[in-house]
Amino acid sequence: MADMLPIKERLKIKRHEMPTLDPEKRGKIFEEVPTGYTVEDAISEAQRCLQCKVATCMDGCPAQVRIPHFIEAIVAEDFEKALEELKVTNALPAVCGRVCPQETQCENTCVLEKQKRPVAIGRLERFVADWNRNNVGHKLPVCAPEGEIKGKVAIVGAGPAGIACAADLSKACYDVTVFEALHKVGGVLRYGIPDFRLPKDILDSEIDAIKETGVKFVTNVVVGNSITVDELALEYDAVFIGNGAGGPRMLGIPGENLNGVYSASEFLVRVNLMGARNFPDFDTPVNFGRKVVVFGAGNVAMDAVRTALRLGADEATIVYRRTKNEAPARDEEIMHAEEEGVKFHFLASPVKINGKNGRVASIICQLMKLGEPDSSGRARPVPDEGKTMEIEVDTVIVAIGQQANPIVAKSATGVRTDKRGYFVASLETGQTTREGVFAGGDIVTGAATVIEAVGAGKNAAQAIDRFIRSKKLSVAEEANK
Amino acid sequence: MYVIKKKKQWSEKVFTCWIDAPWVARSASPGQFLVTINSCKGERIPMTIVDVDGDSIELLFQVVGKSTLELSRMNEGDSLYAVVGPLGNPSVLQKFDGPAVFVAGGIGVGPIYPIAKKAKEMGNKVISIMGSRSETLLVMTDQMREISDELLISTDDGSCGRKGFVTDLLREVLERDEKPSHIWAIGPAIMMKFVALTAKPFNVPLTVSLNPIMVDATGMCGVCRVYVNGENKLACVDGPEFDGYAVDYDGFMGRLTQYQEKEAVALKHYMELEG
Incomplete structure (x- = not known):
């Protein structure tokens, strides 16, 4: 067992870098890029944690993960206990350890961030989940429900928000059914995030652990069409809607419907969910060309452009109207993309896609320059008048964000949506404008992070527990009168 | 299941x-x-x-x-x-003043049958027009006859009904004194395009049902997008039915060809494995 070092000693340890696959080799394969800490790395990194009395790191975590506790267990070399600590609040540590933007969340509020060397909380979270999966098997220590079933809850959407809500409610002794429109569960973790960032067997393992607590997943049911929210509200004590934003946003420029123009969702769904990279062994194909351009610079854009490279594109380029500084993707994703050979065209805004015989042939971009900051605080890009460029391409992928999917909302009487189609719900409780119906994740906030959706699912689980208990209490009181 | x-x-x-x-x-x-x-x-x-x-x-x-x-x-x-x-969305049906005309090309009869049946149940006069290349490709004629007040058939080769196209029969129906109130047309994209061209001068509302390439089909991927009145619509959640005079048929047909080469590869691969 490793000793708890004096603070002075702990401060001397350097932050452990994440080992990664060689960029030369990985650029053509779908193997996970970061390879994970060794036991020695993890213990040493865990010793860097100062075990602050007031754990400011937790303020940065939407899921309120017990960060000092799980790190303390790593130092004690009790990795099973470390996982138990993680799973008190987060059912998806292997996922969150990989895809959370820790640099803007827990690691940003770590006291050591002031010296620009925060504890690598995300890498440690991933280590704990992976160690347990590899050494203890997939039967992860989630609290199994005990005692009487307190009620029935329906959850719409098996993505991060729905899964987190389901896991917490199941732990709190509720009978939970999750309805998923697609044929596989996981939501964006399944269809959106590529294997090189989140291998799907790892996702399966975390979901299997949740299934073992008794959560039922029903796939191929499109809530809104197969069954309405109104019907669910009658049959269940409460309903949680976490169906994700899930609609493609296009640019609205000429040429957008030419063959060879994809939304990022279509491109990633074909490859990740439908197995298109193994066509024709799998039935779903994807057409990718030699020269691929991706519009946008968020995480989805990086996923798309790196996927295009792995599928065999000769050239894969990001076109973004601002600069690298304003790019919404994680620094790590941009760095990985650069290492793998992705090209970047900053300060260029696409205005037209030219076609030849119905297929994409080139794009025309208006060159931009940075102006005054806009409402998001980022410098607003303004056209550099008279300057345009044309790039010859054969595939265009549009990754400029999402819009609300209308299917669920149209079947939910009394659940108000805003003018963009997102549900109006409390960010603290997920309460919508209809009693007994809660919502959280991207369908409330618009596209956000996985952990924010997890946080929203967790908050709603607490609120649903309170709602059902008070409802049953008042029914019982009524009966006793 | x-x-x-x-x-x-x-x-x-x-x-x-x-x-x-x-x-x-x-x-x-x-x-x-x-x-x-x-x-x-x-x-x-x-x-x-x-x-x-x-x-x-x-x-x-x-x-x-x-x-x-x-x-x-x-x-x-x-x-x-x-x-x-x-x-997708259910058809919006009502009791019309005049007859409702249902034009089906090939296996377009599959989706048009339940719509025509419902229209009939609502008390409408149903005129059905079915067409195909040849008699052997005509299916569900008995079911269609059962729910139609009048069933007209055309084949390209004349092996059944009128020799010609559904648009020939549609034009004759539209030229009658009893003016139809609404037309539904479902079939190959090229047929729906020509139905729209045929019916347009008669000023009778036309609904078509589009069958583009889809993946999730729940509004997520956007592959089924099509210009309707110049605006991008998703056939899976905004349709599949649209105003037949507003659809950009040429753009729609172009997108249907996206995977022709891959489709051939998939079929060849399957035949090699399964024979």
Whole structure:
């Protein structure tokens, strides 16, 4: 067992870098890029944690993960206990350890961030989940429900928000059914995030652990069409809607419907969910060309452009109207993309896609320059008048964000949506404008992070527990009168 | 789940299947469609819902590529990997003043049948026009006759009904004294385009149902986008029915060809494996 070092000693340890696959080799394969800490790395990194009395790191975590506790267990070399600590609040540590933007969340509020060397909380979270999966098997220590079933809850959407809500409610002794429109569960973790960032067997393992607590997943049911929210509200004590934003946003420029123009969702769904990279062994194909351009610079854009490279594109380029500084993707994703050979065209805004015989042939971009900051605080890009460029391409992928999917909302009487189609719900409780119906994740906030959706699912689980208990209490009181 | 209860072969390439799909059957309405997946490696194929009976739904499909060939080779008792739906919006029907005309090209008769049947049940005079290349490709004529006040048939080769196209018959119906109130047309994109060109001068509202390439078919991927009145619409969630005079048919047909080469590769690969 490793000793708890004096603070002075702990401060001397350097932050452990994440080992990664060689960029030369990985650029053509779908193997996970970061390879994970060794036991020695993890213990040493865990010793860097100062075990602050007031754990400011937790303020940065939407899921309120017990960060000092799980790190303390790593130092004690009790990795099973470390996982138990993680799973008190987060059912998806292997996922969150990989895809959370820790640099803007827990690691940003770590006291050591002031010296620009925060504890690598995300890498440690991933280590704990992976160690347990590899050494203890997939039967992860989630609290199994005990005692009487307190009620029935329906959850719409098996993505991060729905899964987190389901896991917490199941732990709190509720009978939970999750309805998923697609044929596989996981939501964006399944269809959106590529294997090189989140291998799907790892996702399966975390979901299997949740299934073992008794959560039922029903796939191929499109809530809104197969069954309405109104019907669910009658049959269940409460309903949680976490169906994700899930609609493609296009640019609205000429040429957008030419063959060879994809939304990022279509491109990633074909490859990740439908197995298109193994066509024709799998039935779903994807057409990718030699020269691929991706519009946008968020995480989805990086996923798309790196996927295009792995599928065999000769050239894969990001076109973004601002600069690298304003790019919404994680620094790590941009760095990985650069290492793998992705090209970047900053300060260029696409205005037209030219076609030849119905297929994409080139794009025309208006060159931009940075102006005054806009409402998001980022410098607003303004056209550099008279300057345009044309790039010859054969595939265009549009990754400029999402819009609300209308299917669920149209079947939910009394659940108000805003003018963009997102549900109006409390960010603290997920309460919508209809009693007994809660919502959280991207369908409330618009596209956000996985952990924010997890946080929203967790908050709603607490609120649903309170709602059902008070409802049953008042029914019982009524009966006793 | 998703067991094939009954199967019928209409012709060399056209089949009907009854499949157990309770989640679809419980709420399917005329005008809606569903998605099937043959196997765990399968693609998501949009299919039309012809009829519902208890927990089962009826599909009509024509073998055009690997997945439909594979489906046609499945037997009663076999199970599909998934059946998802209903998807899209139901048809908006009413009691019209004049006759309602239903134009079906090829297996477009599958989706048009439940709409025409519902229109008939609502008390409308139903005039149905069916067309195909030749008599052997005409299916469901008895069912259509049953729910139609008048059934007109055309074949390209004249082997059944009028020699010619559905548009010839439609023009004659539109020229009658009794002016139709509404036209539905479902079939190959080129047919729907020519129905729109034929009907336009008569100023009768036209609804078409589009069958583009889809993947998730729940509004997520956007592959089914089509310009309607110059605006991008998703056939899966905004349709599948649209104002037949507002659809950009040429753009729509262009997008249907996106995967022609890959479709041929998939079929060849399957034939090499399965023969």
